[in-house]
Amino acid sequence: xxxxxxxxxxxxxxxxxxxxxxxxxxxxxxxxxxxxxxxxxxxxxxxxxxxxxxxxxxxxxxxxxxx
Amino acid sequence: xxxxxxxxxxxxxxxxxxxxxxxxxxxxxxxxxxxxxxxxxxxxxxxxxxxxxxxxxxxxxxxxxxxxxxxxxxxxxxxxxxxxxxxxxxxxxxxxxxxxxxxxxxxxxxxxxxxxxxxxxxxxxxxxxxxxxxxxxxxxxxxxxxxxxxxxxxxxxxxxxxxxxxxxxxxxxxxxxxxxxxxxxxxxxxxxxxxxxxxxxxxxxxxxxxxxxxxxxxxxxxxxxxxxxxxxxxxxxxxxxxxxxxxxxxxxxx
Numbered sequence: 001x002x003x004x005x006x007x008x009x010x011x012x013x014x015x016x017x018x019x020x021x022x023x024x025x026x027x028x029x030x031x032x033x034x035x036x037x038x039x040x041x042x043x044x045x046x047x048x049x050x051x052x053x054x055x056x057x058x059x060x061x062x063x064x065x066x067x
Numbered sequence: 068x069x070x071x072x073x074x075x076x077x078x079x080x081x082x083x084x085x086x087x088x089x090x091x092x093x094x095x096x097x098x099x100x101x102x103x104x105x106x107x108x109x110x111x112x113x114x115x116x117x118x119x120x121x122x123x124x125x126x127x128x129x130x131x132x133x134x135x136x137x138x139x140x141x142x143x144x145x146x147x148x149x150x151x152x153x154x155x156x157x158x159x160x161x162x163x164x165x166x167x168x169x170x171x172x173x174x175x176x177x178x179x180x181x182x183x184x185x186x187x188x189x190x191x192x193x194x195x196x197x198x199x200x201x202x203x204x205x206x207x208x209x210x211x212x213x214x215x216x217x218x219x220x221x222x223x224x225x226x227x228x229x230x231x232x233x234x235x236x237x238x239x240x241x242x243x244x245x246x247x248x249x250x251x252x253x254x255x256x257x258x259x260x261x262x263x264x265x266x267x268x269x270x271x272x273x274x275x276x277x278x279x280x281x282x283x284x285x286x287x288x289x290x291x292x293x294x295x296x297x298x299x300x301x302x303x304x305x306x307x308x309x310x311x312x313x314x315x316x317x318x319x320x321x
Binding site for chain 1: 085086087088109111112114120123126128136151152155156157158223224250270272273
């Protein structure tokens with residue numbers, strides 16, 4: 001499956017078909033992370049149920065030092 | 068001094084710390100610890116898929132109230148997007164709203180800030196807007212329900228101190244919400260000046276983060292803020308034009 005993650009085209013296995021699976025695949029902790037799929041913020045309690053599709057645009061953001 | 072109350076939370080420390088630009092996560096953690104701060108700010112960025120930022124692991128989310136900012140937003144729409152993502156990531160509704168379209172001075176856009184603040188308050192955010200030291204704007208933001216206002220002393224990271232003192236004084240005089248002086252504080256004396264002027268708190272980042280010894284500078288800012296608080300409690304004397312002798316005016320030699 002070809003999806004766009006944080007501005008880059010990435011190929012992920014077809015089994016990586018939910019946000020939870022994607023975060024695991026990318027080795028990113030779900031804690032303190034926010035995810036947007038095609039412009040819509042997905043709440044944490046929907047990570048496991050949100051299906052990903054070929055061509056989706058995904059933003060994964062988290063906190064960094066800032067003022 | 069009475070504890071500082073913002074929205075539904077009370078704080079003992081009057082020093083808020085920004086967490087950007089520290090040389091290492093360890094130095095950040097120690098600087099936060101010695102500062103006695105209870106409120107820290109963070110930014111929201113894309114997760115790097117190759118090099119994760121370890122800075123955030125240095126911040127104890129249970130110990131400090133972590134307030135995400137909307138840095139990078141150039142208009143209200145971008146600020147709203149960042150705010151909603153930040154709430155999703157932190158699970159908290161506190162937000163430092165900053166909208167800075169100008170890349171040179173990073174001065175906040177008052178129109179976009181007010182527009183975003185109004186929407187975010189309605190969405191249940193506790194909004195702390197970063198603003199120019201404009202008393203009228205501060206009132207407008209208070210009127211739409213912001214929990215505090217954060218006027219700038221001088222441009223972000225400039226270390227130029229409180230160039231806006233006259234107008235920050237008016238904001239302090241008129242505000243019914245806490246006033247946090249943010250941006251441009253380069254020295255502990257600048258922070259002390261803000262508190263002595265009657266500001267409820269100060270937010271410091273660059274002056275500590277890129278000092279030669281951030282931990283020592285953090286301690287210095289803590290001391291300055293506490294000194295200023297103590298001075299206010301002690302009851303400062305009034306300024307006057309003429310001299311008033313400190314030594315007795317009697318018993319002089321012939």
